[in-house]
Amino acid sequence: MPELPDVEVFRRYFEATSLNQEVGKVDVSDQRILQDVTPGSLGKALNGLQFRSTRRHGKFMFAGTNGEPSLVLHFGMTGYLSYLEGDDEPPNHTRVLFSFTGGQRLAYVCQRLLGLVTVTRDEDGFIESNELGPDAFAVDRETFRNTLSGRRGTAKSALTNQTVLAGIGNIYADEILFQSRIHPKTQMGDLPDQALTTLHEQTRRVLQAGIDSDVDVARMPDWFLLPHRREEEPCPRCGAGIQSLKVSSRTAYYCPSCQPEP
DNA sequence: AGTACCACCTGACGGC
DNA sequence: TGCCGTCAGGTGGTAC
Numbered sequence: 001m002p003e004l005p006d007v008e009v010f011r012r013y014f015e016a017t018s019l020n021q022e023v024g025k026v027d028v029s030d031q032r033i034l035q036d037v038t039p040g041s042l043g044k045a046l047n048g049l050q051f052r053s054t055r056r057h058g059k060f061m062f063a064g065t066n067g068e069p070s071l072v073l074h075f076g077m078t079g080y081l082s083y084l085e086g087d088d089e090p091p092n093h094t095r096v097l098f099s100f101t102g103g104q105r106l107a108y109v110c111q112r113l114l115g116l117v118t119v120t121r122d123e124d125g126f127i128e129s130n131e132l133g134p135d136a137f138a139v140d141r142e143t144f145r146n147t148l149s150g151r152r153g154t155a156k157s158a159l160t161n162q163t164v165l166a167g168i169g170n171i172y173a174d175e176i177l178f179q180s181r182i183h184p185k186t187q188m189g190d191l192p193d194q195a196l197t198t199l200h201e202q203t204r205r206v207l208q209a210g211i212d213s214d215v216d217v218a219r220m221p222d223w224f225l226l227p228h229r230r231e232e233e234p235c236p237r238c239g240a241g242i243q244s245l246k247v248s249s250r251t252a253y254y255c256p257s258c259q260p261e262p
Numbered sequence: 263a264g265t266a267c268c269a270c271c272t273g274a275c276g277g278c
Numbered sequence: 279t280g281c282c283g284t285c286a287g288g289t290g291g292t293a294c
Contacts, residue, residue: 077271112272113271154264169288266294269290273285275285
């Protein structure tokens with residue numbers, strides 16, 4: 001379930017493994033993962049180049065090169081990266097394999113094919129044309145308040161809407177609402193002004209904690225709801241039974257005691 | 263503008 | 279054992 005913290009961890013992984021090596025070959029084993037490129041044009045665009053920098057916006061990752069195009073990665077629900085050395089076998093469901101001339105390889109793996117791989121010559125333009133809102137982790141308090149205030153739907157649907165804020169998915173939206181003590185069905189417009197500040201603070205705190213734990217459930221802080229996303233599991237704050245309900249046709253987990261109905 | 267629902271996609275799981 | 283429906287959830291399209 002790659003959301004912002006997951007993608008940030010992938011970005012750091014890419015940064016730590018795959019910069020400054022010449023791309024020698026790009027193998028696409030399932031072209032349904034490609035968007036607006038063919039296996040041939042992807043290879044042609046990247047061949048002979050080196051990745052030089054990385055950037056994340058919401059759930060998208062960019063890898064800039066020493067040439068014109070940047071690689072664009074989205075991980076859907078099941079995507080991840082795996083850097084291979086020596087005889088390492090690419091994992092199952094490797095969809096794109098970048099081979100560097102030194103022999104190392106980077107596998108883009110995506111079991112359910114809900115992610116995408118492409119290239120762009122204009123990262124900002126790519127973000128704009130995908131109508132992504134400000135990055136949920138980088139956004140400052142004023143911008144956060146301005147983009148969320150005056151919205152009409154539920155708090156949860158606002159948080160998960162990528163055109164409002166980029167990066168928050170189903171699971172982290174639940175976490176942020178839990179930490180903010182806001183019921184997922186609360187109408188955005190019913191929130192007092194102070195609650196937007198709280199939401200911003202908790203968004204930063206939760207995303208930071210997710211990144212710091214390396215998105216490893218076992219390493220998440222004990223105040224996190226995320227490891228307890230199950231009906232009747234005790235709330236980490238008050239011990240009450242966690243409940244679930246459908247909000248905009250997604251399952252929302254929440255604590256009925258900490259997050260009272262609006 | 264917001265919501266509801268479907269489709270994409272694969273694999274795990276429970277029921278029979 | 280195996281078949282089937284359901285669910286997981288990010289995104290995009292469409293209808294309301």
